[in-house]
Amino acid sequence: MSVSVRPLPPVLEEKARKELFEDPGRLASDLQHIKDWIAKQPHLRARTDDQWLLAFLRGCKFSLERTKEKLDLYYTLRTTAPEFFKTHYTDPFFEEMLSLGIFVILPKPPTPDAPIVSIVRLGKMDPNKYNMLDVFGVTSSLMKILLLDNDNAVVAGGQGIMDFEGASMSHFLQMTPSVMKKMVVMGQDASPFRMKGNHYLNTPPGFETIFNAVKGLLNEKNKNRLFVHNKNYDELYKHIPQESLPAEYGGKAGTIAEITDYWRGKVKEYSTWLDEDRQCGTEESKRPGKPRTAEDMFGVDGSFRQLEFD
Template identity: 45%
Template sequence: MPPQIREISPELQEHAVKYLNEVPERIEADLEALKTWIVQQPHLNPRTDDQFLIAFLRGCKYSLEKAKSKIDTFYMLRTKYPEMFNPTDVDNGKLREILRLGPIVYLPKLYNGARLGIFRLGPVPADKYAIHEVMQVGQVMQEITLLEDDYAIINGIILIMDMKGATAGHLFQMTPGLAKKMTTYNEEALPIRPKAQHFVNTIPGFETIFNMIKPMMSKKQQERLFIHGKMESLIEQIPLEYLPKEYGGENGSIEESVAEWEKKFDSYREYIKANANYGTDESLRPGKAIDFDSLYGTEGSFRKLNVD
């Protein structure tokens, strides 16, 4: 049976061949090699459908060893920290409330072939919602993106982090342990490659958090970080037309994006519920057990942060 994957455009296929080492005639064999390895892992119980697995192959430029490592880490972290990384209920009241506030949106028009996303802290009150609850919304969106968005998988994502309206309360939630878990998950578990991260409308105290998180990132990702005090600086790198209407641009609107994602959450209800069936059993992992606390940290906060 041929691989059960979606056909992509000739342009995307060319990009996948040139930059991701994809050999269309070898996809079936590559998927089979990954599935054979999965069967041999006593501790690992992942999804094994072709569309899901090819996202990891493409995200790892067809390095089987890197794909294996990412799949393992993906499920290891989701099992250990489900409150952050493993949503199972798209009808959860808080999850829907946060989604409707629109802190995370993906925009319809691509920029240089990459998907554009905007993450806004301001619309989500820090005294009402914890950052891991906002992350759960992002996790559902990322999981759907893994399955649906060939442009994001093959060409990557450009993320704009807009801090307008953010408060010290938001910054206080970003503990070193939480930052380490997020960085590890984004770099070592997710097969979606960030092409750039732009921070705009930064607030007092941001630099302290930024300087704490940056060393946790790979050198390659550090080079893709850009800080803009004001929108004018951002627009020099991402033209206004690629931003949503709320920013004065022409790339859809946040309201439209939220409405579209509401429908997607509904249509993936059973798929997300099934996340509870997948994961790792660390007691069955071959070799030495993983010391999560020393790896990802549990202590520390920024309660004494001076944000004046």
């Protein structure tokens, strides 16, 4: 059996072997095992590209059972949380959100074997015009491309920066318990992308309420990867070197506008793939056993309007 995947640079190949238990001699049979399993699932419409499935195997440290569970959950969310995937790259709205620079992924890691860095700038979104779900639609497309295209992201994982400069209570009121639960399920349980740290900057009043609520939904490992720096950028630089950040953060990785142009090019490059991917998901009526519903997975929606913000 032959496989169609990119060879890793030596430094990442070693990292994959040591940390993810990747065995090149077993790769073809592992991929075939997952493809055979997908073919037997009557409810599942999943991609079977080698490079795509490899991202899930790596994200699950080559546990075949965990890979199956994660793939199933990943595609189930298309059905139970469709609002997170509604914005397609062909929508004029997509370009509008991209141009605002709300979600920025740095194309190159700080060092050859380091995690990829992403930045969310919530304050760039007008909460009276846009909703958090609009941002997730753009984020979802870029993350798919990242998993296909960037070996550092899949092997070394990611570091996230959440910059709240300019954010207000109106932004936070969009973070209902249901939205937060879905975000955590997507990021922690369904995605093969492994976050190595989340860093919070310029935190406003009211942040602690949201932070503690999200933290309460995370597993212990991810709770320990949260870092609140507020305005102490020097602490951030201990985790992510300053020179590897965009010019707007005092770095040398280009401007956010230049990085956004890079992603425009990637979206164009992967446009056919993204078109095909829209057909993927689950048909819950065909799921063996009990169909999954949003209510079962996420509970009842609510809001934070009843909570007190300090």
